[in-house]
Amino acid sequence: xxxxxxxxxxxxxxxxxxxxxxxxxxxxxxxxxxxxxxxxxxxxxxxxxxxxxxxxxxxxxxxxxxxxxxxxxxxxxxxxxxxxxxxxxxxxxxxxxxxxxxxxxxxxxxxxxxxxxxxxxxxxxxxxxxx
Numbered sequence: 482x483x484x485x486x487x488x489x490x491x492x493x494x495x496x497x498x499x500x501x502x503x504x505x506x507x508x509x510x511x512x513x514x515x516x517x518x519x520x521x522x523x524x525x526x527x528x529x530x531x532x533x534x535x536x537x538x539x540x541x542x543x544x545x546x547x548x549x550x551x552x553x554x555x556x557x558x559x560x561x562x563x564x565x566x567x568x569x570x571x572x573x574x575x576x577x578x579x580x581x582x583x584x585x586x587x588x589x590x591x592x593x594x595x596x597x598x599x600x601x602x603x604x605x606x607x608x609x610x611x612x
Contacts, residue, residue: 492558495545499536503529537574541565548572 506528513521539545543561547569555562568580575581 490556493539493545494559495536495539497558498539499532502532502535506532537577540574541578541580545574 506525508525509521509528510525513519513523513525536545543563543565545565546562547564548571551560565575565580568575568578568582570582
């Protein structure tokens with residue numbers, strides 16, 4: 482049991498890597514702003530964008546997690562997600578990558594085709610055969 486109790490904190494390799502890179506990029510942005518350096522601002526902005534791309538790619542590689550809590554045995558931060566190959570439901574990152582989970586096919590009731598000119602009513606059969 483951890484100090485946070487028995488719930489999923491969402492710590493993943495993708496999350497930790499993206500957070501560390503974004504923190505470094507923000508620090509470079511701040512230093513560039515304080516120094517009045519356009520190069521520092523550009524470099525810091527590039528690191529922040531790179532952090533977002535790295536996090537997304539790590540998520541697509543299985544080092545992230547789907548939305549919502551994970552089962553207790555899959556909550557370790559170094560646990561790889563094997564379901565990402567098919568996409569997570571309601572995940573913008575998966576949709577941007579073209580991964581959409583297969584939806585269950587809609588089951589339509591089978592209605593036999595009616596012959597031309599024959600009205601279909603509840604009393605009459607839908608198909609009439611001539612003999």
